[in-house]
Amino acid sequence: MYHTVQTVFSPVNSGQPPSYEMLKEEHEVAVLGAPHNPAPPTSTVIHIRSETSVPDHVVWSLFNTLFMNPCCLGFIAFAYSVKSSDRKMVGNLTGAQAYASTAKCLNIWALILGILMTIPLIVIPVLIYQAHR
Numbered sequence: 001m002y003h004t005v006q007t008v009f010s011p012v013n014s015g016q017p018p019s020y021e022m023l024k025e026e027h028e029v030a031v032l033g034a035p036h037n038p039a040p041p042t043s044t045v046i047h048i049r050s051e052t053s054v055p056d057h058v059v060w061s062l063f064n065t066l067f068m069n070p071c072c073l074g075f076i077a078f079a080y081s082v083k084s085s086d087r088k089m090v091g092n093l094t095g096a097q098a099y100a101s102t103a104k105c106l107n108i109w110a111l112i113l114g115i116l117m118t119i120p121l122i123v124i125p126v127l128i129y130q131a132h133r
Contacts, residue, residue, distance in 0.1 A: 054096045056084040064107055068087035070086025092131045 037063030061081040084099035 004078055054088050054093055054100055055104075056088060056096065056100050057107055058085060060107050061103055064110040064114065068110055068118075070110060070113040070117055073106050073110035073113065077103045080106060089127065106133045 061078035081101035087096035
């Protein structure tokens, strides 16, 4: 095997001799030569799964269970939220999303019904109080 070394001087420093680092690098290239691996370089791609955020609505369900629980919708929503959280811990994101969607729907209905039931509980006593004055 014959190795040839060509020294290329750029036009900027053509009047100056090459530096020690440049000569050392050219010597290493001449000794080592080009890579002898005939196969093209391969690359490995590692896909790191990002944390897919599936909200389980546990706090919202707990709030509805404690404060606004018409027809036990808050408690049922809490049960679905816990199921969603369990599925997320196991890695079943599809199941976790399904349970979270059900919990969200139940939470919305519990909140709406709770507000609609709370308004008359405030308005009716105020109206009765004003009527007796």
